[in-house]
Amino acid sequence: MRVDAMMVKHGPEGVTALPRSTGERIHVVRTLYGPVHKAFAALDGHKQQALNSKMFALLTRFNRATSEALIMPAEYVEVVVTKA
Numbered sequence: 001m002r003v004d005a006m007m008v009k010h011g012p013e014g015v016t017a018l019p020r021s022t023g024e025r026i027h028v029v030r031t032l033y034g035p036v037h038k039a040f041a042a043l044d045g046h047k048q049q050a051l052n053s054k055m056f057a058l059l060t061r062f063n064r065a066t067s068e069a070l071i072m073p074a075e076y077v078e079v080v081v082t083k084a
Contacts, residue, residue, distance in 0.1 A: 022059045022070045026052060 029036045030052075040048050065071040 020070070021068050022056055022063065025059060025070050026055050029055075 030040055031037065040051065043051060059070060059072065062072040063070050064073075
């Protein structure tokens with residue numbers, strides 16, 4: 001599909017993710033985010049536990065909170081196309 005664009009704006013945007021806890025964040029992406037949901041569905045119970053543990057360790061590594069909360073930097077790319 002070809003789009004004649006008058007202006008294309010893109011670039012990284014920063015956000016601070018604030019789920020209640022690391023466990024809640026894993027539950028949300030495991031339940032609602034398609035690629036992670038499918039990855040877990042393709043694994044047996046032991047491998048699901050292993051993936052869950054690795055995700056927990058990764059989120060804990062970047063957690064800035066001093067309590068049970070999860071506060072971590074996140075980045076996404078925003079692309080805005082204005083049709084000519």
